[in-house]
């Protein structure tokens with residue numbers, strides 16, 4: 001078997017609505033497993049655009065309990081059923097994920113039961129969810145070909161919040177999740193082949209009728225600023241840096257790259273929805289374009 005270790009950015013946006021950057025979601029394909037990280041707005045459409053669907057997903061990982069990472073959870077479960085999934089869905093998430101799933105499923109109990117009875121499909125197993133709530137950095141998935149570990153990050157007042165580390169094919173990829181500058185993330189990212197980090201452009205939001213200066217300062221304070229992310233990549237000594245969860249979604253790409261490159265000598269890639277990183281061949285694919293990293 002030739003080794004595969006691909007990471008596809010399904011959604012590189014944030015809560016702000018964008019037609020080009022959908023809600024937070026990432027697909028990791030390694031060790032014969034398809035793992036979906038976060039289920040932000042539009043994840044099911046992006047998954048199909050990436051050539052897969054809900055029936056193909058072996059595990060869902062949730063970084064933290066913010067709605068922009070969770071809002072399409074039910075849509076994902078139901079569409080997987082429509083896509084002929086016949087096995088339960090495994091979900092790993094931090095404290096709060098069990099309650100969230102129980103209550104989300106309960107909201108739709110009547111509708112779902114009516115549909116199950118009326119449509120008389122041969123399997124309803126796709127609607128079963130096996131939830132694992134983790135509370136440490138111990139591996140949550142460990143097979144011969146793939147190790148997945150949570151990384152505790154800093155996104156207070158949302159606490160806990162996690163990123164994830166994926167090791168396969170002799171390579172290591174880190175996904176930051178939502179975090180401010182975080183020493184633990186740097187520590188856990190040491191020597192990674194690719195760090196996929198969130199980014200927030202300093203001063204990008206303006207005081208308006210519904211936004212106060214104090215509120216904007218608070219929002220900035222639990223994300224990583226565009227002039228910090230290159231320093232993080234350098235401290236962690238990673239081989240390449242990709243940016244995701246881009247706030248604002250229409251941030252100037254050249255400016256993001258220039259800011260990160262001021263502190264980091266390696267390749268800096270501004271993530272785009274459906275951009276795929278092939279770790280084995282060190283290639284980035286996006287639409288018709290491909291380049292090495």
Ligand SMILES: [Zn+2]
Pocket residue numbers: 014015024066068069178245
């Ligand atoms: Zn977020």
Ligand SMILES: [Zn+2]
Pocket residue numbers: 064066155158178
């Ligand atoms: Zn968040």
